Amino acid sequence: MSGNKESDGGWRKFMWNSEKGEFLGRTGCSWFKIFLFYVIFYGCLAGIFIGTIQAMLLTLSDYKPTYQDRVAPPGLSHTPRSEKSEIYFKMSDNSTYKKYVDSMNELLRNYDEGRQTKQLKFDTCGEDPLTYRDQGTLENSLGQRSSCTFPRKWLGDCSGLTDSTYGFKEGKPCLIVKLNRIVYFKPRGPSDNSTLPEALQGRSYQNLIPVHCKNKRPEDASKIGEIKYFGFNGGFPLQYYPYYGKQLHPHYLQPLVAIQFTNLTIGEELRIDCRAYGDNIKYSEKDRYQGRFDVKITVNS
Incomplete structure (x- = not known):
């Protein structure tokens, strides 16, 4: 105790x-x-x-990332996108391509003409490729920059206005292609046409970044058929650049290129390679979307 x-x-x-x-x-x-x-x-x-x-x-800017070494040159992306970049559908079964149609509708909704008004600082920039639409530097006090209109009707048969299935029902699928946004990036068109694919040679690409698709595998050369391009002569016009970022360009719409495969061989898995061509657009085998992309398309009846 x-x-x-x-x-x-x-x-x-x-x-x-x-x-x-x-x-x-x-x-x-x-x-x-x-x-x-x-x-x-x-x-x-x-x-x-x-x-x-x-x-x-x-050291940081309110308008532009200080370091952009991981995002330049730009990537080339496409809609619809799918897992492993494989697009597979049956013409007779709309449930197999509904998700592709929905993604196209979601993208193009912002390109409806009723959404591109002067109140939102949209200007008509012409229907021919022009040079850069320079609106000062990022750091000046001009405030919000205006954007060029891009009505979806320019995408023709791939606009969704005349064919709500974007060609999938007929076995003629469309892809919508765009260059990814990089703040104040100015893409340069090809200065030497001899470096372009044979199908693009003999044309003028002043103020334009052309896009071209072809078979990725030699054995698919005769199975792809005719490819149609809609938009600005199958390319990205320079008057839509540079992009000033979300703060200064909140309603900006980048130009689009619509690609339609009109005669794909039915029942075959086809590998297609698409590229944008410009002096400062580079490619990398490590990054499958840097300036290019490849996609597998299989159409069944």
């Missing part, structure tokens, strides 16, 4: 020693010094952290 009392008294004395004025083994002055040390220590850490963040913020 006496041992327990001594033990209880020892703990009580450790919590508060009235003789020495200690709480948990330390005097009030000792606790104050410890508290002051940690306030100064963590205050210095917080100051260093805040200072480094502020220094980093001074």
Whole structure:
């Protein structure tokens, strides 16, 4: 019993020693010094952290990413997209291509003419390819920039206006192609037509980034059939560039190219390679969407 009392008294004395004025083994002055040390220590850490963040913020722009090494040159993307870039459907079963049609409708909804108004700062920029529509630098005080209209009717048979299935019902599927957005990027058209595919040679591509598709495998050469291109003569006109970013270009619509495969061999898995051609548009085998893409299309009856 006496041992327990001594033990209880020892703990009580450790919590508060009235003789020495200690709480948990330390005097009030000792606790104050410890508290002051940690306030100064963590205050210095917080100051260093805040200072480094502020220094980093001074290097950033409100309008343009400081580093764009991972996004230039631009990627070439297509709609509809699917897992593993494989498009498979049956003409006789609309449930097999409904998801493709839905994705096309979602993309082109913003290209309805009723959504491209002067109130939203849309301007008519002409139906012929023109040079860049420069609206100052990113850092000037011009405010929100205007955008060029791009009515979906320019996509012809792939606009969804005359054929709500975008050719899938007839076994003539469409793809909608666009260059991915990069802030203040100015694509340059091909300066040497001899570097272009044979099908593109002999034409003028002033102020235009042409797009061309062909068979990826030699054995598919006779199975692809005729390919039609809709939009600005099958390319991206330069008057839609540069793009000024979401803050300055909130309603911007990039130009589109519609591609329709009008005579694909039924029941065959076909590999198709599509590329955009320009002096500053590069390709990479490591990135299948850098300036190009390839897609597998299988049409069954």
